[in-house]
Amino acid sequence: MNPMEIPMVGRGTQPETTRTFIQDPDNAPDEDMREAVQALAREGEWIVQPVPEPYYAARTKYGRVKKIPFEKTWHHKSCGQCGHIPGYSTSIFWLNRFLGYDYFDPRDQTSCTAWNYYASATSNQVAQAAVAMRNFSAAYETGYFPIIHCGTSFGHYKEVRHELVHNHDLRRKVREVITKLGRPFVMPEELVHYSEWMYAIRDQLKSRVVYDLSDITATVHPACHYYKLQSGDAIYDPEIYGGQRTAAVTSVVQELGARVADYSTWYDCCGFGFRHILVQRDFTRSFATMRKIEVMKEEANPDVVLTHDTGCVTALDKSQFATQAHGRKVGVPVLSESQFAALAVGAHPYRVAQLHWHSTDYRPLLSKIGIDAEKAWTEFQEDLAQIEQGSMEYLSWESVL
Amino acid sequence: MLSNQYPEVPLEDKQRLFDQVKHDQRFDDYLYGCYECGICVAACPSARFYDFSPRKIAQTLAREDIEMFYEQMNDDIWNCSQCFSCLRCPRQNNPGGLITIMREVAVNNGLRSTKEALAGYTRIIYKIMTTGTQVSPDMLQEDAFPDWGPQVKEVAQHLDLWRRALPPETLHTTGLSWQVEERTMLELYTIWKLTGVLNMISELDEGLHDIMEEVMDDALEDQGFSVV
Numbered sequence: 001m002n003p004m005e006i007p008m009v010g011r012g013t014q015p016e017t018t019r020t021f022i023q024d025p026d027n028a029p030d031e032d033m034r035e036a037v038q039a040l041a042r043e044g045e046w047i048v049q050p051v052p053e054p055y056y057a058a059r060t061k062y063g064r065v066k067k068i069p070f071e072k073t074w075h076h077k078s079c080g081q082c083g084h085i086p087g088y089s090t091s092i093f094w095l096n097r098f099l100g101y102d103y104f105d106p107r108d109q110t111s112c113t114a115w116n117y118y119a120s121a122t123s124n125q126v127a128q129a130a131v132a133m134r135n136f137s138a139a140y141e142t143g144y145f146p147i148i149h150c151g152t153s154f155g156h157y158k159e160v161r162h163e164l165v166h167n168h169d170l171r172r173k174v175r176e177v178i179t180k181l182g183r184p185f186v187m188p189e190e191l192v193h194y195s196e197w198m199y200a201i202r203d204q205l206k207s208r209v210v211y212d213l214s215d216i217t218a219t220v221h222p223a224c225h226y227y228k229l230q231s232g233d234a235i236y237d238p239e240i241y242g243g244q245r246t247a248a249v250t251s252v253v254q255e256l257g258a259r260v261a262d263y264s265t266w267y268d269c270c271g272f273g274f275r276h277i278l279v280q281r282d283f284t285r286s287f288a289t290m291r292k293i294e295v296m297k298e299e300a301n302p303d304v305v306l307t308h309d310t311g312c313v314t315a316l317d318k319s320q321f322a323t324q325a326h327g328r329k330v331g332v333p334v335l336s337e338s339q340f341a342a343l344a345v346g347a348h349p350y351r352v353a354q355l356h357w358h359s360t361d362y363r364p365l366l367s368k369i370g371i372d373a374e375k376a377w378t379e380f381q382e383d384l385a386q387i388e389q390g391s392m393e394y395l396s397w398e399s400v401l
Numbered sequence: 402m403l404s405n406q407y408p409e410v411p412l413e414d415k416q417r418l419f420d421q422v423k424h425d426q427r428f429d430d431y432l433y434g435c436y437e438c439g440i441c442v443a444a445c446p447s448a449r450f451y452d453f454s455p456r457k458i459a460q461t462l463a464r465e466d467i468e469m470f471y472e473q474m475n476d477d478i479w480n481c482s483q484c485f486s487c488l489r490c491p492r493q494n495n496p497g498g499l500i501t502i503m504r505e506v507a508v509n510n511g512l513r514s515t516k517e518a519l520a521g522y523t524r525i526i527y528k529i530m531t532t533g534t535q536v537s538p539d540m541l542q543e544d545a546f547p548d549w550g551p552q553v554k555e556v557a558q559h560l561d562l563w564r565r566a567l568p569p570e571t572l573h574t575t576g577l578s579w580q581v582e583e584r585t586m587l588e589l590y591t592i593w594k595l596t597g598v599l600n601m602i603s604e605l606d607e608g609l610h611d612i613m614e615e616v617m618d619d620a621l622e623d624q625g626f627s628v629v
C-alpha cells in the first residue's frame with residue numbers, strides 16, 4: 001500500500017492517516033450477501049426483486065459493485081424522521097421531483113420496528129424478519145424498489161437478510177407468516193439506503209447548486225447502523241478518506257462545494273441509545289454534546305453538522321438546548337445531507353427543508369449560505385395563513401417546486 | 402470472576418436463563434471467544450458513561466460464569482446503547498448482539514430489573530405495536546421533553562397546522578408518523594400474534610398486554626382477519 005495524498009486535503013481537514021484502503025472484491029473477507037440471495041432464488045426459496053434500470057454502480061467497502069436505482073423507488077419512511085423532523089423525508093421526496101424521478105410514497109408500510117427492538121427487546125427474530133419481509137413484499141407488489149430512509153432500518157434489514165440467508169428454519173417460519181398474509185415472499189436484489197441514492201445523484205446536484213458554499217464548513221457524523229451493522233455493504237470511495245470511512249454524506253457535501261472538516265471522535269455514536277433518548281436522556285445529552293458537538297466545535301468549528309439517520313439528527317440537535325444552558329460550547333445546527341442538498345439547489349428552508357422543526361439555531365447557517373431566513377419565514381407564514389383560512393387545504397407539491 | 406449480588410436467586414434459575422441465551426440461534430454467530438483486548442470498550446459510548454463493559458459481557462458468556470451473567474442481566478444490559486460500535490471486535494464478536502439476546506430473555510422471563518428499566522417506556526410499545534410507527538408528532542410535548550427547550554412547545558402549539566404545511570401527502574398526521582393503511586396495521590397485528598410477541602408483553606406488563614390484545618382482536622375481528 002503506497003502512501004498517497006488524501007483527496008480531502010485543500011477542501012477538508014486531513015485525517016491522521018494518509019493511507020488509502022485498496023479495494024479488492026476478489027479478496028473480500030466477508031461473504032457477498034447478494035450472491036447468496038440470488039442462489040436462494042434459484043432454489044425457489046424466494047423471489048428477488050431486481051434493481052430497476054438505470055442504476056448507478058457504486059462501490060462497497062471491499063470494492064464490490066452495488067446497484068443504486070435512480071428512480072422507480074418505494075420510500076421506506078422512518079418514524080423518528082417523519083414524526084419529529086419531517087424536513088428530512090420531505091427533502092428526499094423534493095429532490096426526486098426536482099430531478100424528475102418517478103417514486104412512490106407508500107401507505108402500505110410499517111416502520112421496521114427496530115427502534116423498539118433495540119430499545120426494549122420486546123420482539124424476536126421471527127417477528128422482526130416478518131415485519132421486514134412484509135414491507136419488501138408490499139414494495140414488490142407496487143413495482144417500485146425499496147429505498148430506506150432510516151439508518152437503523154437499513155442496518156436492521158441487512159441483519160435480517162443475513163439471518164434469513166443463513167438460517168433455513170427462520171426462513172421457513174417467516175415464509176409461513178408472509179404466506180398467511182397472502183403476500184409473496186420477496187427479497188430485494190440490493191438493500192439501499194437513501195444516502196446511497198444521494199451519493200448516486202451527487203453529480204447531478206452539483207450542476208444545479210445555486211449558492212457558493214465554499215465558506216461553509218460541515219462536520220459529518222456517519223450513522224452507526226448505516227455502516228457498522230453488516231459493514232461490508234456500505235458505500236466506500238477511495239477518493240473520500242482514502243476509502244477508510246464510508247463516503248456517504250461526505251462525498252455529497254464536498255460535491256456541493258462545501259468544506260468537510262474532520263474531527264477526532266468521528267467513530268463515536270451520537271448517543272441516541274434507542275431506550276435512552278426516550279427515557280434516560282441524561283446519557284444521550286451528555287454523550288451527544290461532550291463527545292460529538294463540543295469536539296467538533298473545538299477541532300473544526302463547523303457551521304453545520306450533517307448526517308444520514310433520523311436518530312442522529314434528533315440526538316445531536318435536541319441535546320444542545322440543555323447543554324447550552326450549562327454554558328458549554330455547543331450551538332451548531334444539525335441537518336440531514338438531504339436537507340442541506342435541497343437548500344443548496346434552491347429549496348425553500350421552511351416549505352421543503354422544514355427547518356422550524358429543528359431546535360438549534362440554523363439561521364446563521366442560512367444567512368452564511370445566502371438565504372434570507374426572515375423573508376422565507378414570512379412566505380411560510382403566508383402559506384400557514386392560507387391553510388388556516390381554508391383557501392388551501394395542504395401545502396401542495398406544486399407550490400414548492 | 403465471582404459475583405454474589407443475587408444470592409437469594411437459586412443457581413438453577415440463573416442457569417435456566419443462561420441456557421436460553423446460549424440456545425438462541427444467533428449466539429454462536431455473535432461469540433467466538435475473547436482476546437480481552439478492550440477494543441470494544443474503547444468504542445463503546447455506554448462504557449464512557451456507566452460502569453459498563455462489552456468486554457465483560459463477552460468474557461462472562463464465553464466463560465459461562467453464571468453468577469456474573471445473572472448480575473449483568475440485572476445491572477448491565479439496559480445500559481447498552483445498541484449502537485454496535487463494538488462490532489470492531491477483532492475476534493468478530495458482537496457484544497451488542499449478545500446484549501440484544503440477553504434483553505430478549507430478560508423480557509421473556511419478566512425480570513424485575515427489566516420492568517424497572519422499561520417503566521415509562523411502555524407507552525412507546527403501545528404506539529409501535531398498535532400503529533406500526535414508533536413515535537408520533539403529538540408526542541412532542543413540553544412535559545415529555547422539557548430538556549429540549551421552548552421549540553418543543555412551539556411545535557406542540559402549531560402541530561396540526563405545521564403538519565398540514567408538509568407537501569408529502571402521507572405526512573398529514575399527528576397521531577402517527579405517516580398514514581398507515583388499515584390492512585397494513587392488521588397484517589402487523591397478525592405478525593405480533595403469530596410470532597408470540599404479544600404474549601411476550603404479558604411478562605412485562607400484563608395490563609398493557611390486555612389492552613393491546615383487545616385493540617388488536619377487535620380490529621382483526623371487524624375486518625374478518627383470522628389468526629390461527
Ligand code: SF4
Pocket residue numbers: 441444445446447448454455480481482483484485486487488496497498500
Ligand atoms: S452496542 Fe452496546 S456494548 Fe456495543 S458499543 Fe454500543 S453501547 Fe457498547
Ligand code: SF4
Pocket residue numbers: 434435436437438439440441442455456459489490491492493494496
Ligand atoms: S473487542 Fe472482542 S476480543 Fe476484544 S475484548 Fe471486546 S469482545 Fe473481547
